[in-house]
Amino acid sequence: MMSSPIRIAVAVLTYVVLFPTAQAQTAERPNVLLILADDLGYSDLGCYGSEIETPNLDRLAEGGLRFTQFYNTARCWPTRAALLTGYYAQTVRRDIVPGVRSGGRGVRQDWATLLPVHLKPLGYRSYHSGKWHIDGMPIENGFDRSYLLKDQGRFFNPQVHWQDDERLPPVEKDSGYYATEAIGQHAIECLEEHHRQHADKPFFHYLAFTAPHFPLHALPQDIEKYKSIYRQGWEKVRQQRWAKIKQMGLLEGELSAVERDLGPPYAFPDHLEILGSGEVNRPVPWDALTAEQQKFQADKMAIHAAMIDRMDQVIGKVLRQLEAMGQSDNTLVMFLSDNGSSAEIMVRADGHDPQAPPGSAASYLCLGPGWSTTGNTPFRRHKTWTHEGGISTPLIASWPRGIQHSGAIRRQVGHVIDVLPTIVELAGGTLDVPEAESVRPALPGKSLVAVLQKDAPLQRDWLWWFHDGHKAIRVGKWKAVAAKDGPWELYDLAADRAESNDLAESNPDRLRRLVQLWDEQLAAHAAAAQEQ
Structure with missing residues (x-):
């Protein structure tokens, strides 16, 4: 995919509607800093209910907006594809479509270009720091500079990483490297270079942290x-978060019940043996744990919190760099997560040494379903599921020059497919597809510009999900959802965001229409995915 700069140039030229408008030629077009966390739960930030210290993100929320109903795709690579292409991941072969070569190793069609390709003819320079998890490489897909950290399993000594699409040597152990700091430092260096050499141009920076994804390294x-x-214990922390969420006015209703029998999405019984008797793979009552298990679990959550804390510290450094450049007021900062908190438990990379300090390079721990349930407060289920706990993300948007309602809450229903059209509109471009380009489907997302600036309504027909066999569709306040191999459920999210009261039996006609629409959309995605 995008194997040469020539193919990128062709993509730009054929996208004839993406030309600078009069608005784009003014100095008012914002820079954009798009920050993506990995496996961050809905309530894992202070401004979304957490006890974790995130003062820099909290200040962005205080000076900007928080969204309460924003969605991702339930998994890392489909979210990243949707975020940077503006299409559902299935449309561009980056999540599974039955009968089509697709999924985590799927290759996008030539027309499924990434956001920097759209921004380049509008005069923007684009930078990438951190995780990638998309097919192809950043520079060949339109970014001007990149640091790509592929080695997710080693925060202290990664073996696989690239600078500007050139592979770097492995990082030595005990070198002082820490992934979150390295990703942030690259972002700062890109911004410094931009200020020295390209201060006359706006920039887009995609800052993709690997934190707080497992392994728990801090x-x-x-x-x-x-x-x-x-x-x-996890029950008390979850109750405290829910109380804070309600006090802040983010959500109302009831806290979802804990699904005690629901464990990790993938079973690795041999890995549990490696981790030892302190590990548990179900969100059992805290009081039912042994003293050893309680300590083990509390230590894991402390590391998870530390990873988020450090990410916030690094974000603060990047924001201070914007201030030093005089670009804070005219930079749109958006922060969100690629999926809900993860219930996974496994051992990879260099393995797990039970004698090593928890959180160190020689350890390999995962959060697990007990704390993942807390991270996704007040929702049900976890990363990979299409219930609210798997697909709900915090979204913070701050832009002092463009957002006047500081500290406001936005309740419009949004999705990561909305990010690209939002940024392109602010950059002065348009995304209408010419009739001659019949292969390229219309973008499904909606621009959020009017939502950001005026709290305008956001009209849409539906939102659709399909990952790992889990299904969901939302139309207005109604959501139909089915776990893999499970029955369809129906929820009124306006009254029951926690998905506690299944209305499938009392509203069979409504459920049938939603399921039919889901089936129709799967067929449409499959047809688009087969196009070259």
């Missing part, structure tokens, strides 16, 4: 801050 001083907080 700096000792950050872990120490949270050592004692989580000994009270």
Whole structure:
């Protein structure tokens, strides 16, 4: 995919509607800093209910907006494809479509270009720092500079990473490298270079952290801050988060019941043996755990919190760089997560040494369903599922020059497919597809510009999900959802965002229409995915 700069040039030229407008030729077009966390739960930020210290993101929320009903795709690679192409991942072969070569190794069609390709003819320079998880490489897909960290399993000494599409040597152990800091430092260096050499141009920076994805690796001083907080147990922390969420006015209703028998999405019984008797793979009552298990679990959550804390610290450094450049007021900062908190438990990379300090390079721990349930407060289920816990993300948007309603809450229903059309509109472009380009489907997302600036309604027909066998569709306040090999459920999300009251039996006609629409959309995605 996008194997040469020539193919990129052709893509730009054939997208004839993407030319600078009069608005695009003004200095008012914003820079864009798009920040994506990995496996961050809905309630894992202070401004979304957490006890974790995230002062920099909290300040962005205080000066900008928080969205309460924004969605991702339930998994890392389809979210990244949807975010940067503006299409559902299935449309561009980056999530499974039956009968089509697709999924995590799927290759996008030539017309499924990434956001930087759209921004280049509008005068933008584009930068990437961090995780990629899309087919192709960043520079060949339109970015001007890139640091790509592929080695997800080693925060302290990654073996696989690239600078500007050129592979770098492995990082030595005990070198002082930490992935979150390295990703942020690259972003700062790109911004410094942009200010020195391209200050006359706007920029788009895609800052994709690997935190807080497993393995739970964090700096000792950050872990120490949270050592004692989580000994009270996951039920109490979840209740505290829910109380704070309601106090802040983010959500109303009821807290979902804990599904005690629902464990990780993938079973690795041999890995549980490696992790030892402190590990548990179900969100059992905290009081039912042994003292050893309670300590083990509390330590894991302390590391998870430390990873988020450090990410926020690094975001603060990047924001200070914007200030030093004089670009804070005219930079749209958007922060979100690629999926809900993860219930996964496994051991990869260099394995797990039970004698190593938890959170160190020699350890390999995962959050697991007990704390994942807390991370996704108040919703049900986890990463990979299409229930609300798997697909709901916090979204913070801050742009001092363009967003006047500081600290406001937005309740419009949005999705990661809306990010690309939003940025392109602010950049002064248009995304209408010429009739001659019949192969390229219309973008399904909606621009959020009027939502950001005026709290305008956001009209859409539906939102659709399909991942790992899990299905969902939302039309207005109604959502139909089915776990893999399970029956369809129906929820009124206006009254029951926690998906506690299944209305399938009392509203069979409504459910049937939603399921029919889901089937129709799958067929449409399959047809688009087969196009070259």
